Amino acid sequence: MGAFDRERLAMLVQPDRVHRSVYSDPAIFELEMERVFGYAWLILGHESQVRHAGDYFTTRMGREPVIVVRHDDGSVRVLVNRCAHRGSMVCAEGRGNTERFVCPYHGWSYDRGGRLHAMPFESGYAGKLGELGLHAAPRVALYRGFIFASLAESGPSLEDFLGPACASFDDLVDRAPGGELEVTGGVFKHAYNGNWKLMLENHLDGAHPAWVHASSVAVARGAPDPGPPGEEHYYDIAVRQMRQNGAPDAVWEAVGVWTTRFGHGYLGDYHNDDRLVVGLGNPVFAEYHRMLAAKVGEAEAKRILGVTLWNSIIYPNCSFMSQFRQLRIVHPLAVDRSVVYTYSLRMKQAPPQMFRDTVAFANVVNGTASWVLTDDLEVYERVQRGFSSGAVEWLNIGRGHGRDVDEPDGTRRGGTGTSEIYIRAQMRVWLDYMTAGA
Amino acid sequence: MPGEIEQFLYHEAHLLDTQRFEEWLDLFTEDATYWVPLEQNQSDPVETSSIIHDDRTLLELRVKQARHPRAHARTPMARTVHQVGNVRLLGESDGELRVASTLVLVEFRAERQRVWGGLVEHRLRSAGATFRISHKRIDLVNSEGELDGIAILF
Numbered sequence: 001m002g003a004f005d006r007e008r009l010a011m012l013v014q015p016d017r018v019h020r021s022v023y024s025d026p027a028i029f030e031l032e033m034e035r036v037f038g039y040a041w042l043i044l045g046h047e048s049q050v051r052h053a054g055d056y057f058t059t060r061m062g063r064e065p066v067i068v069v070r071h072d073d074g075s076v077r078v079l080v081n082r083c084a085h086r087g088s089m090v091c092a093e094g095r096g097n098t099e100r101f102v103c104p105y106h107g108w109s110y111d112r113g114g115r116l117h118a119m120p121f122e123s124g125y126a127g128k129l130g131e132l133g134l135h136a137a138p139r140v141a142l143y144r145g146f147i148f149a150s151l152a153e154s155g156p157s158l159e160d161f162l163g164p165a166c167a168s169f170d171d172l173v174d175r176a177p178g179g180e181l182e183v184t185g186g187v188f189k190h191a192y193n194g195n196w197k198l199m200l201e202n203h204l205d206g207a208h209p210a211w212v213h214a215s216s217v218a219v220a221r222g223a224p225d226p227g228p229p230g231e232e233h234y235y236d237i238a239v240r241q242m243r244q245n246g247a248p249d250a251v252w253e254a255v256g257v258w259t260t261r262f263g264h265g266y267l268g269d270y271h272n273d274d275r276l277v278v279g280l281g282n283p284v285f286a287e288y289h290r291m292l293a294a295k296v297g298e299a300e301a302k303r304i305l306g307v308t309l310w311n312s313i314i315y316p317n318c319s320f321m322s323q324f325r326q327l328r329i330v331h332p333l334a335v336d337r338s339v340v341y342t343y344s345l346r347m348k349q350a351p352p353q354m355f356r357d358t359v360a361f362a363n364v365v366n367g368t369a370s371w372v373l374t375d376d377l378e379v380y381e382r383v384q385r386g387f388s389s390g391a392v393e394w395l396n397i398g399r400g401h402g403r404d405v406d407e408p409d410g411t412r413r414g415g416t417g418t419s420e421i422y423i424r425a426q427m428r429v430w431l432d433y434m435t436a437g438a
Numbered sequence: 439m440p441g442e443i444e445q446f447l448y449h450e451a452h453l454l455d456t457q458r459f460e461e462w463l464d465l466f467t468e469d470a471t472y473w474v475p476l477e478q479n480q481s482d483p484v485e486t487s488s489i490i491h492d493d494r495t496l497l498e499l500r501v502k503q504a505r506h507p508r509a510h511a512r513t514p515m516a517r518t519v520h521q522v523g524n525v526r527l528l529g530e531s532d533g534e535l536r537v538a539s540t541l542v543l544v545e546f547r548a549e550r551q552r553v554w555g556g557l558v559e560h561r562l563r564s565a566g567a568t569f570r571i572s573h574k575r576i577d578l579v580n581s582e583g584e585l586d587g588i589a590i591l592f
């Protein structure tokens with residue numbers, strides 16, 4: 001790849017600016033699929049999606065179609081969804097339970113570990129069946145129930161990769177009494193004509209809601225006030241969220257934003273709303289608090305509920321939010337086309353209303369027809385169209401540059417809550433991935 | 439009378455196609471629900487997500503948001519044609535008519551045209567010489583697909 005040697009790539013990513021080609025050049029996108037999505041740990045889902053032996057679902061690792069399946073020995077396997085014979089996808093899109101994956105083309109069948117089980121006209125292969133299995137992702141690992149895989153034979157361990165961002169997953173899982181979470185309640189799949197990085201650069205951006213979401217903020221302010229504790233409306237949770245998107249600048253500046261060496265990041269909670277943070281006075285939340293305390297003790301329950309993080313980014317393909325249990329996975333389709341799968345997580349041992357709130361939140365704030373999300377998508381597309389300008393070559397990522405602070409736990413914190421530190425961290429690790437073999 | 443029902447549904451479609459959204463809202467009862475399920479054959483709007491699941495208040499807020507000058511995805515609003523067909527009276531219960539129809543919708547905005555198809559169910563209450571909608575459900579054929587953002591009303 002002479003065209004994109006280390007020197008050339010380093011030119012594109014500078015401390016406070018990024019060249020537009022990083023988001024718009026198809027050749028760079030091809031290289032990303034190999035060096036970022038072909039190497040990094042990618043989150044694929046949650047173990048509740050493959051609870052029993054033979055349970056499977058299909059997804060993508062970058063553009064690689066894969067099957068995530070629970071093997072007979074209890075391990076989770078990730079198989080490239082491509083027959084070893086002629087390359088047909090052996091498994092149609094979806095999920096289910098199966099003993100074997102049978103290719104529709106010539107009937108080659110594979111077991112849950114991807115080993116070739118049988119084929120017609122076997123004698124034509126002179127006993128070399130052992131070599132002909134489904135390609136498996138060489139590394140699969142779980143953290144707190146979340147399934148990750150890497151297409152590279154070697155690299156940092158999952159725990160090293162997550163580093164301080166483990167705390168963010170811990171926050172998500174610890175909040176569930178008994179640590180029990182399950183993916184359920186439907187999957188939104190929203191697409192946009194923009195680069196995959198645009199989503200990851202948006203979710204920790206405290207400077208955008210007042211502008212991108214100005215209309216939903218204004219309308220939510222005029223909405224009926226939330227009902228008193230115990231008598232909330234279906235939509236209160238979403239209205240509160242939209243109102244808080246219009247928080248004063250000082251709130252956004254005061255909120256914390258942290259990044260890690262591998263480009264992950266998380267944003268402190270910018271809500272001052274009792275329901276969203278500790279639920280003072282809300283009987284459902286009080287019942288939930290009791291159920292959590294019954295598992296871990298009151299002191300630990302208070303500590304868990306006192307963690308106030310908002311969105312977390314796990315680079316390069318995941319964004320999640322612990323308080324309403326929303327998980328989003330971005331799949332790059334082309335340099336200017338991406339699709340995001342949005343999952344809801346249910347706490348199995350919490351009052352049912354908690355998950356109903358999650359569903360209402362998902363519908364109104366994160367759903368494909370949401371009047372919050374669709375304004376984000378519109379802006380991603382306008383940004384992508386802007387990249388066609390040759391008159392303006394650079395994007396500025398300099399907000400707060402030079403004021404980032406290294407913290408004792410290995411994170412780096414933005415000097416203010418609206419620092420673009422998270423983009424700088426993402427671009428730094430992007431350059432590491434892209435130049436690792438250059 | 440079936441003819442009146444059809445005329446009412448055409449009128450509703452026309453209000454949407456001429457962007458008279460406030461008049462369209464007035465067709466709904468105060469306790470109305472408007473539902474675009476996410477999953478095929480979805481039976482539950484509470485424990486499973488929906489593309490849209492609005493009560494009357496949320497539906498009004500949705501229309502207000504669309505009118506806001508900084509509603510980026512809705513400024514300008516998409517142009518639409520709602521083609522209503524195959525109208526069938528399914529039955530009557532509790533003073534409400536249950537009416538099935540099909541919807542083919544063409545949408546144009548920002549140099550992109552999209553086509554939607556859906557199976558629709560209305561629940562209608564008599565209101566003088568006309569009807570009010572107490573429930574509208576639209577099952578899109580591609581509700582489980584990968585969809586670009588939706589900024590129209592079905």
